[in-house]
């Protein structure tokens with residue numbers, strides 16, 4: 529968390545793109561507030577914070593050094609203060625399917641924690657399969673429970689791809705009415721307290737899977753994004769970070785291009 533302000537101050541920003549900042553507590557909000565005060569800009573460096581907790585005490589202890597109930601008590605005034613400053617607040621519930629420390633998750637806890645985050649002022653709650661073990665059947669069951677307390681329009685899907693089910697889980701939650709999906713280019717991401725978990729579902733893989741579907745990508749000219757360009761970006765950032773892209777579509781398209789180059793040489 530300590531380097532957040534430095535990263536944000538150096539990030540190149542583009543109109544229409546949001547740059548939410550992960551804020552675990554009041555100190556995190558204070559860092560954002562002072563950064564905005566020291567760097568007045570229009571549009572501001574950020575207009576949104578993301579607060580986070582989990583569906584199990586065991587994960588919240590690892591991630592926030594407290595229980596879920598205490599984290600919610602601490603985050604309520606942080607959310608009010610952020611809203612008072614005109615910031616948007618997004619919430620995350622981690623480990624909505626399985627917890628790396630306490631095993632299978634009670635979906636009623638997901639329901640109740642998501643409701644607590646909405647009640648304190650989050651405009652949206654992202655449901656995170658942090659360990660990436662969820663199957664479409666489990667995700668469906670969890671979502672049916674969460675929808676009992678939070679309208680589906682206020683929910684988002686956040687899937688890590690450890691067991692290779694993230695894209696199918698994305699398609700599952702879309703069928704349930706969720707319209708916001710967290711994804712990362714090249715499959716980057718991951719939580720330091722989720723041992724063995726891979727990064728988030730790759731943006732390239734979600735885009736590939738949505739091709740020909742009834743879903744369109746919001747904020748784009750024709751509802752699509754140039755997948756070939758996204759693949760280039762996924763490989764570029766992965767190489768900057770000294771890693772391989774974990775995007776299946778990214779790897780397949782790179783391999784296809786290599787075959788085409790070899791064929792052209794013949």
Ligand SMILES: CC(C)(COP(=O)([O-])OP(=O)([O-])OC[C@H]1O[C@@H](n2cnc3c(N)ncnc32)[C@H](O)[C@@H]1OP(=O)([O-])[O-])[C@@H](O)C(=O)NCCC(=O)NCCSC(=O)C[C@@](C)(O)CC(=O)[O-]
Pocket residue numbers: 529530550551552553555556557559580590591592593620621622623656657658686718719720721
């Ligand atoms: C929250 C704490 C700090 C509590 O940790 P703590 O030890 O209870 O906090 P503390 O108040 O005792 O402070 C300990 C030290 O941290 C400092 N500190 C205190 N707060 C901050 C802050 N906001 N920013 C920077 N520094 C901070 C504080 O100043 C102090 O520094 P010292 O005096 O020892 O030099 C710790 O548990 C922590 O850093 N947690 C975050 C861990 C993390 O980065 N998790 C990954 C986030 S992403 C995620 O969770 C998954 C998600 C959301 O993406 C979705 C999903 O996949 O599920």
